[in-house]
Amino acid sequence: MKYFVILFLALFQTAILQSQVKNVIVIFTDDQGYEDLSCFGSNKVKTPYIDQMAEEGLKLTSFYVASSVCSPSRAALLTGRMPKRVGIPGVLFPKKNEKGLSPNEITIAELLKEKNYATGLVGKWHLGHAKKYLPLNQGFDSYYGIPYSNNMSIASGIDISPNIVLNDGYTLEMMYDDIKKVDSGEKKYKNELKDKAPLLRGNEIVEYPTNQTTLTERYTKEAVSFIKKNKEKPFFLYFAHSFPHVPIFVGDKFKGISGTSPYYDAIAEIDWSVGEVFKALKENGLDKNTLVIFASDNGPNSHGSAKPLKGRKFETYDGGQRVPAIFWAPEEIKAGITSDEVVSSLDVLPTIANFTGICMPKDRVYDGYDLSKFLKGKTKESPRKEMYFYGSNSTKIDGIRQGDWKYLIKGYRKAGWYKPKGDDLKIKLFNLKEDISESENLIEKNPKKANELLNKMKDYDADLTKDISKK
Template sequence: MTAIFFLFTLFAIGSFGQDGKRPNVIVILMDDMGYGDPACYGGGPYRTPNIDRLAAAGIRFTNYYAAQAVCTASRSGLLTGCYPTRIGISGAIDHNAKFALNPDEQTIAELMRDGGYATGMVGKWHLGHKVPFLPLQHGFDEFYGLPYSNDMWAYDYNGERWKDTSFWRAKYPPLPLIDGNTTTKIISTFDDQDQLTGSLTKRAVDFINRNRKRSFFLYFAHPMVHVPLGVSGRFKGKSGAGLFGDVMEEVDWSVGEVMRTLKENKLDQNTIVIFTSDNGPWLTFGNHAGNTGGLREGKGTAWEGGLKVPFIVSWPGRIRGGLVRSNLVTAMDLLPTLVNICHLSMPVKKIDGVDFTELLTGKGKSNPRDEFAYYYDRNSLKAIRKGKWKLVFPANSQTYGPPATLGKDRYPGRYGSIEVKQALYDLSTDPGEDRDVQDLYPEVVRELIQVANRYRSELGDGLTNTVGQGVRQAGVVKE
């Protein structure tokens, strides 16, 4: 990068647009989309031209991690800049949940709104299913979407109601589509699921159009490609790659609609668009699940396939396009980075994210983050990454390998369970995590154990029965 371009980029990052507006921000969050699913990350044989175009116009990251490998925990980390364990969040909650994201935690939306932004959310929330834990109570001016995952309904994998009423899934209440805090529709058939991407995209486009004259923050959290897969007639059977491929092409169309709307309103040059996923693919669903691009395991595990996901940042005219960054970045880092770029106030309480603005400006030698803690289950520290090294700790783990089985055509397979031994992996040469090198590098093992002990002291660890000193309480859901 030339000195002139670098100075221009620094100036652009730190300034408003020509019309005096701070940049708009759109976060497009996919559900269960694996690292290897978009074509620009090696996916196919379906096509994702709009996602690919977004990557070509921006920066594609190859070492981005979700906060955890499961829905609720992951989303809490993205919106608050905290490890989920810090704020008392774990797992994937439903209508029976006794906890939710505490209203005392400050989300990106709250910081944006306090800074004068219009804030809107479209899609899947999954951080509390009723007031006072819905999006309007967490900083969003408006919300249109689902309270939790689209499979949290009382229907069998064939779309019929569960006949065995004693089965726990048969006890789910109707799946609501919510506008604001009010249910406006019930999702009760596969046909209803088929319309989700289209109706949510229409609402996202409407939000952009209505707020084109002011700075806005849009959090567009797709329910897809989480099962049950749903796709409109316009895309059904068109990809040549089965239902999963059809869904991938429709969500890619949705990205294109967002980008088209920005361009039509002449907002594309002053809008930051972020594309990512909440965790890796739910591999037990076989041909209705995505792929990890060769990474080990998937959703629900602390292996790379569970947490490493696509991450693209585009801001035409402000950051150089067509770049690939291998630096370590996490979902928690979005909040402090957006606070910096959008000139907002940081949260009052301690967070875990770091500002990676310099990676966007083109400072190739900048490396704001060097560590990541792999938490899963209720509060178990499963692994530590530092630099290129990952130390995995002894624990029980879900597996999609033997003795598990894979499903097909809407029906899931059967999970497996394995006992994991301590192991050290060099992720720079072994991203598939199959060559344990701890005997060759005992000094690295000792260093990472010290790092792990620091996280245990601060955030706790269920594996060692350690209570973290920096953990805060989640919101308590009352009957």
């Protein structure tokens, strides 16, 4: 009898220690700035559903993505590895023979397949449009969305559905003519083909050009349908919105709703979408065992705001890579907490692995950390002590943040419309706790700290480069 009591207590204790999380949802917006939620200080849009998520979860004010542009940021999120390490240092384009995320990489979806998860992707992919790179070959059971940014054009090498819907007076002949123009690579077609992105279901184009006005609504219906369909088994939903990336499209119900601009109307519609996801969780009894993560893929485009941060998309000032983020899991994460601990999208994969009881693969180097103890309140400190910054389309390292200090070689984007001058051209050292806007260069006052961070940055980049050379 004593043996059975001891066994029961041991099993009971094990059950308590196990995570209550069964399902995982990652909501990733496109080009949304640090300030562009009302719970992060925006006075240009109301986001009640996301605000409620923050009130019931953990709001992170020093959450960094691994790049200030789309493709590398998404590669890092899904693999837990730096963009340079996985071979996606810059933006991918819908051109002939374009590469993508290597099928040898292990995505969150592939990792969760170890426990027979249903896996779905709704929205933007942007990690390669050739069939071998598309979501169905990267661990996802289903895919519905635009395969890259919504301002891009159709590409060759994608299967066409026999039931394709053609919009704007298009015929099949006209569509194939567009594909030929893209393949030609001639710049004269650039403006003509811009903003004509295809919509995919699985590996096939089902609509061209995509009716983007109804896109957020259709994405949301697809996400809710996935949740309902898989409510009896564990699932992973990666819900990657196409907006507020430009060109900005908004459903009729949300046009003008913010009272400020189409950009904030689009965010208001995304907020509604988040509300629909949470409504579906509650209606299907899944609101107690689901981990939901909300973040943006990088800083804002020219329509949004990263205040009080400096910089925006394309840049390695904080405004380019520090984004709004919220983690929500009622049975695991204490409600109403705000933390300024340094956390990264790189940490999402190892954290999900821990929550779902999966061992991390041992055959590769990971750049992410398991946040589970931090998220559950067992420690107030994040396991991440550094964040490294690489240029938006470069493998060259730009900077490092360690604690409150940030060392930056170059924070701006070199572009025709921007001529860097003055402090932008200097090597910089900031104390982000005292100077969140990166306005005061302290390098001359703290040469020892600057040199310490420079050496640490160089050592990390050398190790990363060495790991790549082994492939």
